[in-house]
Amino acid sequence: MPDVSAIIRGFILDNFLFGQADYLLGAGDSLLEHGIIDSTGVLELVAFLERRFGLSVADQDLVPENLDSIRGLTDFVRRKGGCGGEGGGHA
Amino acid sequence: MRERERFSAAVLALDPAAEVARIAAAVRRQLAGELKRRGLVVALSGGVDSSVVAALCVEAIGRDRVFGLRLPERESSSATRELGRRIGDHLGIAALEEDITPVLESVGCYRRRDAAIRTVIPEYGPGYACKLVLPAGPTEPGLRLFSLVVSCPGGEVVERRLPHEAYLEVVAASNFKQRVRKMLEYHHAERLHYAVAGTSNRLEYDQGFFVKGGDGAADLKPIAHLYKTQVYQLAEHLGLPEAIRRQVPTTDTYPMAQTQEEFYFSLPWSAMDLCLYGVNHQVPAGDVAAAMGLEEERVQRVYRDIEQKRRTTRYLHLSPRLVEAVSEVEPRR
Numbered sequence: 001m002p003d004v005s006a007i008i009r010g011f012i013l014d015n016f017l018f019g020q021a022d023y024l025l026g027a028g029d030s031l032l033e034h035g036i037i038d039s040t041g042v043l044e045l046v047a048f049l050e051r052r053f054g055l056s057v058a059d060q061d062l063v064p065e066n067l068d069s070i071r072g073l074t075d076f077v078r079r080k081g082g083c084g085g086e087g088g089g090h091a
Numbered sequence: 092m093r094e095r096e097r098f099s100a101a102v103l104a105l106d107p108a109a110e111v112a113r114i115a116a117a118v119r120r121q122l123a124g125e126l127k128r129r130g131l132v133v134a135l136s137g138g139v140d141s142s143v144v145a146a147l148c149v150e151a152i153g154r155d156r157v158f159g160l161r162l163p164e165r166e167s168s169s170a171t172r173e174l175g176r177r178i179g180d181h182l183g184i185a186a187l188e189e190d191i192t193p194v195l196e197s198v199g200c201y202r203r204r205d206a207a208i209r210t211v212i213p214e215y216g217p218g219y220a221c222k223l224v225l226p227a228g229p230t231e232p233g234l235r236l237f238s239l240v241v242s243c244p245g246g247e248v249v250e251r252r253l254p255h256e257a258y259l260e261v262v263a264a265s266n267f268k269q270r271v272r273k274m275l276e277y278h279h280a281e282r283l284h285y286a287v288a289g290t291s292n293r294l295e296y297d298q299g300f301f302v303k304g305g306d307g308a309a310d311l312k313p314i315a316h317l318y319k320t321q322v323y324q325l326a327e328h329l330g331l332p333e334a335i336r337r338q339v340p341t342t343d344t345y346p347m348a349q350t351q352e353e354f355y356f357s358l359p360w361s362a363m364d365l366c367l368y369g370v371n372h373q374v375p376a377g378d379v380a381a382a383m384g385l386e387e388e389r390v391q392r393v394y395r396d397i398e399q400k401r402r403t404t405r406y407l408h409l410s411p412r413l414v415e416a417v418s419e420v421e422p423r424r
Contacts, residue, residue, distance in 0.1 A: 038403035042234055043255035059252060062234045 004053070005074040011048055012070065016041060027071040032064070042067055049073070055080040098378035100361070102368055103320040107328030110321070111150055114313050118151035118288075121311050128286040128310070130156030132276050135186065136343065137174025139326050139335055140314060141290040146329040147313050148288055149182050158283060159186035162272045164195055166346040174335055181332055187279070191271050200267035207260030211239060211251050218244035222345035223253075223261065235396070242347055265344055269305025277308075286310035292319050294363055298397065299404020307407060318364040358393065366393045 005027070016036050017023050031037045037045065045067055046057045055077065061067075066076040122128055130152060133145040148157045159182070161175040172188075179186035195201060208215045215221070223237045237258060240250045253261065273287075280287045289309025291301055296315040301307035314322055319340075326336045340360060358366070362383055369379040369390070380390040 032399060032402075035402045038399075039234070039236055040255070040259070042236060043253075043258055047255045062236060064234060067234060 004077050005070060007052065008073045008077070009070050011052070012036065015044065015048075025070065027074075028069050030064075030068050031070075032068050045073070049077060053077050053080070098369075098374055098382045100320070100365060100382065102372075103318050103364060105321050105324060107324050110317075111147065111325060111328065114147050115151035118148065118311060118313055122152065122286060126286045126310050128280070128284055130158065130283060130285040131288045131311075132158045132160060132280040132283070132285050133288045134272055134276050134290070135159045135161050135175040135178055136290075137171045137178065137335065138290075138338055138340060138343075139331070140292050140295075140319075140322055140340075142174075142178040142331050142335045143322050143326050143329065144288050144290045144313055145178060145182055145184065146331060147325070149184065150329075154183045155185075156285075157182070157184045158279060158285060159184050160272075160276060160279060161186065161188040162191050162275060163188070164190065164268060165192040167343055168341070170338070171343050174332075174338065177332055178335060189275060191268070191275065194271050195267055198267055198271070200264050200271075204261050204264035207257045207264065208239065208241070210257050211253060212241055212249065214243075215241060220346035222347035224250075240347065266302045266305055268344055269302035273305050273308050280310075288313060289315070291315050292322050293317050294319050294360060294367060297367060298400045299407045301407065303407045318368065319360045320364045363393075366390060367397060370394050370397050 009025070012025070012031070013019055013023065016031075017025075025034075025036070031041070042062070046062075049055060050057055061076070061080075064072070066072055118131075122131070131148045133141060133148055135141050135145060145157060145159060159175075159179040161172065161179070163172050163175075176186075176188070204221075205215060208221055212219075220242045222240050224240050225235050225237060237253060238250050239253050239257075239261070240248060242248050276287050279285070287309050289306070289312040291306070291312055292314050293316055295301055296312065314325075317325070323336060365379055365383060368374065369376065376390040376394055377387040380387045383390070
């Protein structure tokens with residue numbers, strides 16, 4: 001089982017923060033409230049989850065509890081049973 | 092607000108005559124003192140905002156120095172053309188209509204947008220129409236993401252969530268409309284040695300409901316400090332035609348009829364005004380909720396949505412970022 005949390009954190013740091021490793025991002029921090037993602041960023045996250053973990057995000061899954069923090073995203077991927085997808089890197 | 096008196100829409104009432112005089116004085120001062128231009132170009136959409144701005148410009152500098160532009164394209168509503176013509180005639184200003192369809196065709200506005208839509212709805216083509224909508228209002232739980240609504244030639248209407256790339260393509264292609272319009276506004280402003288007046292109201296300006304380099308670009312914005320409710324008060328005071336004052340605000344950007352409410356705000360503008368005022372003046376959500384007949388929790392969600400939109404659209408307000416200040420030419424604020 002891959003380290004889902006680390007993969008998600010890596011994607012967020014690479015994609016939204018240009019790899020600023022000094023950015024302290026807690027697992028429970030709200031990505032929206034910290035201005036890290038916006039509604040377009042949510043779409044990017046959804047595309048990433050579907051591609052990387054081979055899962056399908058339904059309309060009813062689009063709630064902050066699932067998509068607004070690293071912890072929420074990690075739990076969501078685990079609940080959905082995702083771990084396949086394209087594998088490899090973050091993007 | 093002074094007290095815990097009952098909060099109501101009355102907080103948005105202004106003295107229209109005094110406000111018109113204040114704006115007119117500011118426009119004259121900005122035009123002569125800062126912009127150094129001889130008049131103003133206003134794009135007339137037929138909506139209340141651009142009509143009020145044109146009327147304010149006439150109040151400020153006289154009808155002979157205001158130039159109206161009507162810039163429809165093949166997907167514009169017929170009301171846009173008709174009401175735009177009507178306000179120009181009503182104010183007695185020089186005005187010109189330029190159909191921007193050929194320019195939009197040539198830059199690929201329709202082609203690029205429709206190709207992006209076909210990645211989601213492959214049969215999309217002639218006889219179909221589309222619009223973007225926000226499916227859930229800020230008064231409901233859940234993340235608010237745009238969906239694509241398509242009407243088919245047989246009358247069927249389908250709604251699909253747009254994937255990231257397709258969404259960006261549709262928006263970027265559609266935004267050609269606002270940018271081409273602004274290009275023509277500046278063309279006419281330059282040939283006349285005029286400045287360009289923007290038409291955003293406070294709700295649009297605050298919430299980033301404009302296209303950067305498109306309708307967001309202007310030399311002055313005479314109603315950006317006014318809530319939409321107040322724009323309507325000025326429209327009435329200025330005696331603008333009733334047909335313009337009664338128009339439901341639309342985007343007039345997509346081929347399907349689309350109100351601003353379903354595209355961006357998801358609440359009627361009068362309710363959005365009250366919520367925005369509430370946020371700006373630290374009015375408890377419960378007081379605003381009581382005035383609107385809503386539950387407090389729902390207004391709290393709108394408050395959060397307002398703050399979220401401010402964060403999301405901050406980029407639209409930013410001037411180009413410099414590595415260090417070039418103080419010799421820094422604009423005065």
